[in-house]
Amino acid sequence: MKKKILVVEDEESLRLLYKDELTSEGYEVFTAGNGKEAIQQLEKGKPDLIILDIVMPVMDGMEALGRIVGKERKIPIILNTSYSGYRQDFMSWAADAYVAKSDDLTELKNKIRELLEKGKSR
């Protein structure tokens, strides 16, 4: 069974990049353009992991993080943002990892693998 990943990202070009790269890694990828859409997606089906941008219109990643944790306590969440300042926010500590945005997705991919592995052993 392919692992399902939900990518929440407002920039379309990035959404496509993540989808391509992660699909070729063997994951099944769903996307959402903001926090609100992400929560709607969650109602349809549970992903195995969520990648969450922070600065987005409609509902930002920080608010979405709280709501997702409230609904689905155990799905691993990676915060993925260009801004490091959010690490100071207590709510950001509710994420399982914090990865700075970069053209090179190596770190993100490593984190995904690590968290999904951890999930298996849980």
Place this chain on the structure above:
Amino acid sequence: MKKILAMVLAGGRGERLYPLTRDRAKPAVPFGAIYRIIDFTLSNCLHSGVRRIYALTQYKSTSLHRHIQLGWNILSTPLGEFIEAVPAQQRIDEHWYQGTADAIFQNINILQVERPDLVLILSGDHIYKMDYRKMVAFHLEKGADLTVSAIRMERKLSREFGVIEVDEGWRIIGFQEKPEDPKTIPGDPGEILASMGIYVFNTEVLVRRLIEDARSDSNHDFGGDIIPMMIGKDQVFAFDFRQGDCGGTGYWRDVGTIDAYYEANMDLISITPQLNLYDSRWPILTYQFPSPSAKTVWMEEGRVGSALNSIISSGCIISGGNVKRSILSPKVTVHSFAEVEDSILLEGVDVARNAKIRRTIIDKEVQIPEGMEIGYYLDEDAKRFTVTASGIVVVPKGIRL
């Protein structure tokens, strides 16, 4: 000086205090004639120099919000002091608070904004006098991440409390929720340490543990979930309430039931109550609308207005009736030939002529009609009112008799 923020958990339903909690949360239940239960915790904060306070409310909070707004709007905003009532807002989640830890987690934004060094978590449900500074000093001295205030209790009461197990240095090494077979205090097999629901946390550790708890299957309670999670992992200590008790008598009550509520009130009319409300070194503050002083009228043969061994609040008129061993909140009127004994009458109660009241709690504004007898025929009373196992009758608010 460490920056301390107090979070008072004031959302308790107080189901076992029904019908006193039919229209109000437990912290808003009147106590000792002029107070509300939460006044004790808030007064303790003020006198301890903790003056940044959020009261987290939830169920039936209107009465509590009004009380805090009217009575506790006394701190200085320019000095950074405040007492603010915060209703449950479903900020994070679309449900009400699931447990005490969830109540704080759902308000994590407050901690984010305030950024205190220490968070003092309190319950708005308890009656006691305590200097929290002593507990904070102990917390810092021990280098603790969490300190839990604990009161010594007889071993046989263990089934009513969260029981803390400590080593010789008062480090917490175990926690049992209402155990049959409790761990006793080292060197004192007859006594247990009961958690008082009072916690001092280092903010960062609190946030991390709250998040961990929020992301796991748990009841989201400090007692049953957070403390056990932290034992062995963080620096967790118990603080002996005797060292912070500024009443000096070890007084601490959870008035969880009508009978406990009645007894705790009645203790106040004894000659030397365990809880001294007249001690000007640690006064309990409250909201009171100014009323004229209490007065008694009529002094003629067969018609004497009198009150004996009782607490009579301002605005009361004992007009030719007799009051014995009772507690009258403000603006209670007892008319001619009426008798009130061993009872608690809350604000605005009116007892008409020839009525007889015994061992009864009458909630606010109830009008007792002429000649009515309550507390004498419990079988009859039970048809209309709540009657407890020990025979205390409760006449609810809003009833028309």
